[in-house]
Amino acid sequence: MNSQSESSAHSSEYVPAALEVKNLTFCWDSQHPPLAFPDLSLPRGEHLFLHGPSGTGKSTFLSLLAGMLPPATGTIRLLGTDIHQLGAGKRDRFRADHIGVIFQQFNLVPYLTALANVTLPCRLSQRRKAATGETPTLAAHELLTALAIPESHWQRKVTRLSIGQQQRIAAARALIGAPEIILADEPTSALDSDNRDRFIDLLLTMAEERNTSVLFVSHDRSLARHFHHQLELGQVPA
Amino acid sequence: MKAHLALSLATASLWHRRKVLALVCLTLTLSVTLLLGIQYLRTEVKQSFTSTISDTDLIIGARSGQLNLLLYTVFHIGDATNNIRWSTFQELKQDTRIDWLIPISLGDSYKGFRVVGTDKGFGEHFRFGRGQPLVLAKGQWFSGVFDVVLGAGVARTLNHSIDDEIVLSHGGGRTSFSNHKDTPFTVTGILEATGTPVDQAVYISLQGMEAMHVGWESGVARPGRTLTPEQAEGREFTPGAITAVFAGLDRKILTFRVQRDLNQYTGEPLSAILPGVALSELWRLMSQFEQALLGITGFVVITSLIGLIAVLLTLQTQRAHEIAILRATGASPGLIASLYLIECLALAVVACLISLGLSAFAISMLGPWVLTNYGIQIQLRPLNLEEWALLTSVPLAALLAALVPAFSAWRQSRSQGFGSPGEM
Numbered sequence: 001m002n003s004q005s006e007s008s009a010h011s012s013e014y015v016p017a018a019l020e021v022k023n024l025t026f027c028w029d030s031q032h033p034p035l036a037f038p039d040l041s042l043p044r045g046e047h048l049f050l051h052g053p054s055g056t057g058k059s060t061f062l063s064l065l066a067g068m069l070p071p072a073t074g075t076i077r078l079l080g081t082d083i084h085q086l087g088a089g090k091r092d093r094f095r096a097d098h099i100g101v102i103f104q105q106f107n108l109v110p111y112l113t114a115l116a117n118v119t120l121p122c123r124l125s126q127r128r129k130a131a132t133g134e135t136p137t138l139a140a141h142e143l144l145t146a147l148a149i150p151e152s153h154w155q156r157k158v159t160r161l162s163i164g165q166q167q168r169i170a171a172a173r174a175l176i177g178a179p180e181i182i183l184a185d186e187p188t189s190a191l192d193s194d195n196r197d198r199f200i201d202l203l204l205t206m207a208e209e210r211n212t213s214v215l216f217v218s219h220d221r222s223l224a225r226h227f228h229h230q231l232e233l234g235q236v237p238a
Numbered sequence: 239m240k241a242h243l244a245l246s247l248a249t250a251s252l253w254h255r256r257k258v259l260a261l262v263c264l265t266l267t268l269s270v271t272l273l274l275g276i277q278y279l280r281t282e283v284k285q286s287f288t289s290t291i292s293d294t295d296l297i298i299g300a301r302s303g304q305l306n307l308l309l310y311t312v313f314h315i316g317d318a319t320n321n322i323r324w325s326t327f328q329e330l331k332q333d334t335r336i337d338w339l340i341p342i343s344l345g346d347s348y349k350g351f352r353v354v355g356t357d358k359g360f361g362e363h364f365r366f367g368r369g370q371p372l373v374l375a376k377g378q379w380f381s382g383v384f385d386v387v388l389g390a391g392v393a394r395t396l397n398h399s400i401d402d403e404i405v406l407s408h409g410g411g412r413t414s415f416s417n418h419k420d421t422p423f424t425v426t427g428i429l430e431a432t433g434t435p436v437d438q439a440v441y442i443s444l445q446g447m448e449a450m451h452v453g454w455e456s457g458v459a460r461p462g463r464t465l466t467p468e469q470a471e472g473r474e475f476t477p478g479a480i481t482a483v484f485a486g487l488d489r490k491i492l493t494f495r496v497q498r499d500l501n502q503y504t505g506e507p508l509s510a511i512l513p514g515v516a517l518s519e520l521w522r523l524m525s526q527f528e529q530a531l532l533g534i535t536g537f538v539v540i541t542s543l544i545g546l547i548a549v550l551l552t553l554q555t556q557r558a559h560e561i562a563i564l565r566a567t568g569a570s571p572g573l574i575a576s577l578y579l580i581e582c583l584a585l586a587v588v589a590c591l592i593s594l595g596l597s598a599f600a601i602s603m604l605g606p607w608v609l610t611n612y613g614i615q616i617q618l619r620p621l622n623l624e625e626w627a628l629l630t631s632v633p634l635a636a637l638l639a640a641l642v643p644a645f646s647a648w649r650q651s652r653s654q655g656f657g658s659p660g661e662m
Contacts, residue, residue: 059656063655063656066566068566068656069656088571088652089570092568092569096567096568096569101566101656103563106563109563109564110560111250112247112250121568124243183656
């Protein structure tokens with residue numbers, strides 16, 4: 001069945017979930033047992049906390065969701081689109097258009113300025129560029145101001161900024177052009193607890209303003225209170 | 239839009255890694271400079287070589303092959319097979335088609351340099367390069383019997399100046415045991431450097447040549463028969479024979495007819511050659527060597543390109559995070575691969591541009607020095623088609639070589655997971 005036609009047929013009354021996962025498994029190779037992932041469905045604009053100790057395949061799960069690894073079985077629908085039915089080029093474009101990402105560390109392209117790192121998605125996606133309304137640079141200014149990055153740092157090499165600033169710049173990059181989904185892979189693990197809570201609050205508030213769903217992966221269960229939903233990884237038997 | 243993004247990312251990335259890449263770029267620059275320089279010198283040396291003699295329409299000597307005649311008259315290499323009778327020279331003078339004649343009489347030497355017996359016509363009519371005449375750096379042409387004019391190379395090597403007295407040797411060779419010591423010559427003039435074999439010879443009048451050989455009829459000096467300079471003054475000397483003649487014609491269109499007439503001359507067996515034709519034939523003989531040299535330089539460039547690729551492949555591991563970010567943000571593997579192609583191409587283009595400047599600088603600085611020391615004239619000129627082709631082949635080769643890291647980056651980034659590689 002063509003998932004795209006289905007989603008467009010219902011577009012007037014039915015808003016597809018930001019994220020829908022069913023029967024998902026993944027297999028590195030025949031030597032390893034397959035990894036199984038829980039089913040989940042996340043409505044647009046709501047946030048999910050995904051708890052998983054290390055070794056439960058958090059990064060693999062995110063790779064599958066981002067369309068960067070093919071699943072062994074099961075389906076992943078992002079905004080109603082089964083992304084693994086798309087060709088490689090279309091999958092890359094879908095990611096550019098609809099997904100913002102924040103990594104654990106090393107989030108920024110080292111040879112670009114803070115500002116250029118933030119506007120990068122707008123250069124890869126026409127859709128996100130158009131969604132900024134004004135120019136991407138102005139949108140980036142707003143985001144960086146809101147995330148409390150001093151203006152003097154905007155043109156700086158990102159390698160000279162603190163970890164906290166780097167993670168906030170990564171958040172600005174994920175938020176720019178209002179993508180429907182943000183995938184965040186332990187973005188706060190390198191921050192102290194004060195910074196951690198402030199970062200999550202800022203991220204979630206700004207995501208809500210843009211009707212963006214945030215899927216946040218962490219091993220730190222204490223962060224779960226910020227989110228609408230939470231889920232455990234690694235409890236589903238293969 | 240993607241092309242623009244790739245370009246700006248590649249530029250920023252190159253700048254970011256400028257310290258490492260500057261070294262690779264330097265290696266490439268030096269090898270390209272070498273390649274360009276050798277190709278340029280090939281053209282220049284050929285030019286310098288083929289313009290050893292100009293405006294001379296025919297070289298006339300005793301019957302022999304054209305290379306032999308060219309070698310001993312122009313390059314002073316080897317010996318004449320035979321002489322031309324003086325009467326034949328007189329007869330050539332009567333030919334109305336011939337504008338001017340320069341008699342050349344060879345056979346003696348001065349400390350390894352050839353002695354050329356000639357007349358005033360040599361200074362007037364001899365041309366080299368693009369029709370440049372001989373110019374005296376100091377002094378004047380010979381007027382007395384025992385006057386000698388030195389080529390620039392001779393004067394510099396032996397450190398001679400005007401009014402020095404020199405003793406010429408009988409026959410060739412650097413160390414001759416039979417010297418014309420009874421008839422020393424006085425240096426009256428020194429020529430400007432020409433970058434031709436003219437620099438490596440000394441010039442005397444035909445009369446001087448005859449005068450110093452009086453009493454040498456058997457090949458060695460017979461005591462008492464040789465002249466003293468005092469005896470020679472006021473006497474008329476007429477040579478019996480000369481070695482060769484340079485001739486200029488009134489109408490160039492008649493060159494081939496005059497050549498045929500001379501080759502069929504009935505008085506004695508003569509050969510007349512066109513210097514330009516003989517020079518290019520001689521150059522063809524030597525071109526094997528320069529081809530080999532160019533080939534070697536080509537390999538030097540290939541070696542430095544391989545070095546460049548090795549460095550780019552090494553940098554690839556450092557770039558894993560950056561590639562992960564770009565991929566997760568939606569960049570295609572093609573965009574990642576194109577970064578490598580653009581960076582490699584840009585490095586090659588920069589190397590080519592720098593080496594162009596470097597070559598131009600080196601040639602304009604070293605040109606005069608090479609001329610005075612090695613007698614090769616090298617001038618700054620616009621590149622010819624062949625040199626442009628060689629230069630543009632370097633970025634093309636770099637682009638081809640860049641396919642290696644580009645393909646490996648493309649393959650890796652296709653299987654790139656979310657986040658840094660290896661922690662999935």
